[in-house]
Amino acid sequence: MTVPAVSNSSEQLDRARALSAFKLGDATFYWLTRLSALAVLLILGGIILSLIVGAWPAIKTFGLDFLVTRRWAPQLSPSPVLGALGPIYGTLVTSLIAMLIAVPVGIGIAIFLTEFCPPILRRPVGVAIELLAGIPSIIYGMWGFFVLAPFMTDHFMPAVIATFAHVPILNVIFAGPPSYLSLFNAALVLAIMILPFITAISRDVFQTVPPMLKESAYGLGCTTWEVVKNVVIPFTRAGVIGGIMLALGRALGETMAVTFIIGNSFQITGSIFSPGTTISAAIASEFAEADGVHMSALILLGLLLFVLTFCVLAAARLMLARLEMKQGK
């Protein structure tokens, strides 16, 4: 009788020990995961805090004037004059031109892929586009510098400048002389770079349209274009706009694709064929030789860029979330 009793109590002891080990392991793992999740929030806080600390001297020196000053003279004595208007202008103009080119083309490719691409081509073209979205941006920048910019400047720009020379307004936007380093060349490289993003996201959201809806429209006698216009696009509008804003977020913050060919000039000329700069290009090309308030102003530019992209990306995510809710996910 005694033997089973002893084994029974030691068994109970084992069980208690195992249970407490489990409990400890459970709690540890839970807190590890929870802390890691909090670390994500901490990174965001760290980014904002570190940028504000770095930018503080510039904020104190220039205040809100920083946003509206056109002049960028870091070497001026006794004290430098630095204004962000040039880089902000360049960032917005290059992103705008890039979106004007990439959005219609990207959505066109997505429509082609989902609606009337021969099935044999669908996968290879889709995979090719996804792979191209993964190519590092410095490659696009190099290619723009060595191949695209010379070609556009020698062949495309002179023709456009000549065509619009006597049209008011347009002759300012397309004013010469053609320059290898220009806002337009940078915007074109950006457009080519974000094209795969827009295509991939639009294709994915187009594929969420229930086939039943499309087939009903076809059944009523709609042409492919009518199905796209009246069924596919209305159904996925929030998703497509979300995808476009995601691409816009990339275009605004892209550095390496534009730095080589934008010219790093802080002038605002109004012509898209003249050199300019973007926020990220200004930071990348001046950071190495900057110090003091100049350095701080570059960090302030980074803070502005972060705030700008944060707003665009937040809006994009909210729109994409709305689409997901519509699907009942």
Add this chain to the structure above:
Amino acid sequence: MNALYASRARKDKIIRVLCVGAAAFGLIWLGLILFTLFSNGLAGLSLSVFSEMTPPPGSRTGGLANAIFGSILMTVIGVAVGTPIGLLAGTYLAEYGRHEKLSFYVRFINDILLSAPSIVIGLFIYGAVVVPMGGFSGFAGSLALAVIVIPVVVRTTEDMLLLVPTQLREAASALGLPRSLVIRRIAYKAARTGLITGILLATARVAGETAPLLFTALSNQFWNANLMKTMANLPVTINNFVQSPYEYWRQLAWTGALLITLAVLALNIFARLLGAERKSK
């Protein structure tokens, strides 16, 4: 009535042609980029690229050995630091806090960090690591890459764990396994290839990052395995060589660009094959 039909059909045809044109337009540019990259990069590819250090100005010999080594080292460390945090955070989102308020915020912020400009991440590490430590270092470069890795891994981990059927977890719980073991032994195992795919994609993402390394690792002309000093790496080397007046440097920049692209494409394709394998099971 026939005129209406004809005009609808015409419109449809025009749009079709435009869409095919868009596809051709996009693919031509992208094809041109790859063509230039390969034709220029292959011309400079030789053994000395892998065995010799980056050349001083004006030199006509030299390779990229130190830059290749530095890139691999910093990428590996960045992924090794970022992956555990990303995996655990993704686990929290998918397993513990699926419907909590905290998860909602973390998910939202993570998605924004996922596409935040990498140059800002570089500035962040410059302010948080480089300035306090008193100098540029390979360590700071690795940390910058880790910050970029984390959101990618968080996202894929959450997505992959959500694909694991709940019944599997319930069955394990019914056998008496505690929650943490259910996650580690059952959910992780079921989602394993998906998790690996995510890590590979994150590696591919950081392998070509240039902007954050400009302010953190800087570059170095010599062989250096000391993480506390500036470290050569392919992207920054390319960045410095592209705009140089020396023909030989520009040639090396193309070769380096080809190497990076091949590495990134290989990682992407490998990740995709793994993903396809999982689906076919």
